[in-house]
Amino acid sequence: MNRIRLNLEKRSSNSYDICIGTDLPDRMGLIMAKNNWASRYVIVTDDRVGALYGESMLGILRGLSLVVDRIDIPAGEKSKRIETCIGIAERLIDLGADRTSALIALGGGVVGDITGFVASMFMRGIPYIQMPTTLVAQIDSAIGGKTGIDLEGGKNLLGAFHQPKAVFIDLAFLKTLDDREFSNGLAEIVKYGLIEDPSLLDLLETEGQALRKRDPALLEKIVLRACQIKKGIVEIDDTEKGLRRVLNFGHTLGHAVEAASGYGLSHGEAVAIGMAASLRLSEKMGYLKSGDRERIDTLIESLGLPRRMPAALDPDDLLRRIGRDKKKTGDRVPFVLIRKPGMPFMNGGVPEAMLRDTMGELRG
Numbered sequence: 001m002n003r004i005r006l007n008l009e010k011r012s013s014n015s016y017d018i019c020i021g022t023d024l025p026d027r028m029g030l031i032m033a034k035n036n037w038a039s040r041y042v043i044v045t046d047d048r049v050g051a052l053y054g055e056s057m058l059g060i061l062r063g064l065s066l067v068v069d070r071i072d073i074p075a076g077e078k079s080k081r082i083e084t085c086i087g088i089a090e091r092l093i094d095l096g097a098d099r100t101s102a103l104i105a106l107g108g109g110v111v112g113d114i115t116g117f118v119a120s121m122f123m124r125g126i127p128y129i130q131m132p133t134t135l136v137a138q139i140d141s142a143i144g145g146k147t148g149i150d151l152e153g154g155k156n157l158l159g160a161f162h163q164p165k166a167v168f169i170d171l172a173f174l175k176t177l178d179d180r181e182f183s184n185g186l187a188e189i190v191k192y193g194l195i196e197d198p199s200l201l202d203l204l205e206t207e208g209q210a211l212r213k214r215d216p217a218l219l220e221k222i223v224l225r226a227c228q229i230k231k232g233i234v235e236i237d238d239t240e241k242g243l244r245r246v247l248n249f250g251h252t253l254g255h256a257v258e259a260a261s262g263y264g265l266s267h268g269e270a271v272a273i274g275m276a277a278s279l280r281l282s283e284k285m286g287y288l289k290s291g292d293r294e295r296i297d298t299l300i301e302s303l304g305l306p307r308r309m310p311a312a313l314d315p316d317d318l319l320r321r322i323g324r325d326k327k328k329t330g331d332r333v334p335f336v337l338i339r340k341p342g343m344p345f346m347n348g349g350v351p352e353a354m355l356r357d358t359m360g361e362l363r364g
């Protein structure tokens with residue numbers, strides 16, 4: 001098992017380990033028992049992950065004399081609503097949970113975001129553990145304490161920073177991930193290559209096919225590297241005052257596209273489209289060479305991800321959604337752009353007209 005320590009110096013008691021390996025539940029249970037984080041635990045999972053792993057997780061943790069219950073919520077982004085959180089909180093009360101209890105988020109990004117959000121509020125805040133089961137959650141959303149739910153107006157508009165006690169990344173979960181969900185994670189790896197480590201792009205180009213076949217050694221290498229990048233960024237800027245914004249590369253438009261598609265496009269597909277747009281904007285504003293943009297366009301396609309957005313999506317609707325998400329200055333929209341792979345920056349704002357044109361070019 002690899003262990004990466006995420007150090008939060010300002011609030012060192014919030015520092016935690018990211019444990020990465022295979023078949024981790026036993027190790028996780030022993031670490032939980034040793035650390036005594038809570039008097040009892042409640043696993044929050046979704047009905048899909050719960051059906052596959054819920055019983056065995058309960059069995060392993062109870063076998064270590066931990067007091068553990070389980071709550072299942074419906075799978076999918078549509079669960080990321082306040083009603084789901086209230087439902088979980090009511091069930092926690094029924095189960096006898098209190099301030100000395102802790103939650104375990106067993107699932108993908110949706111389960112992690114909801115569980116972290118409930119943990120941030122239940123009895124004014126209780127601990128939680130992340131056990132991410134999808135590639136996106138393992139390399140991104142489970143790390144860094146961002147929690148949240150969606151409103152009608154957009155994604156993640158209600159949330160809190162609440163760091164987990166630990167993150168347990170079990171690579172064995174990736175074996176049962178469907179291809180579309182796996183590709184979501186590949187989009188986030190392209191993002192890490194673009195914002196921090198261009199060698200990841202080289203690796204995706206040379207080993208992309210082996211990765212799509214889920215070569216275990218390659219997966220471990222890539223997950224480890226992505227977690228190191230994410231932890232490095234969160235350590236410097238845990239509450240997203242500056243540097244952490246680079247993690248939103250491709251997400252400004254991506255979130256708008258994802259919500260506008262009624263979540264018909266997956267997160268990774270929407271982020272891939274968002275990255276393709278950000279690359280074009282970087283090129284149009286004179287920062288990025290065309291050759292670099294073309295190279296990444298080719299890579300995105302080779303990974304089975306889209307670059308173009310459905311023609312049914314209306315650029316004006318997308319602009320409205322982006323405007324709600326980001327603070328505009330006049331007619332300029334803040335965007336993360338890149339000068340070259342590995343060199344991201346927040347520019348003073350992309351002119352709205354240029355963004356509308358770019359979306360037009362990418363339609364259909």
Ligand code: GLY
Nearest residue numbers: 140144146244247
């Ligand atoms: N997923 C973006 C962040 O954690 O900041």
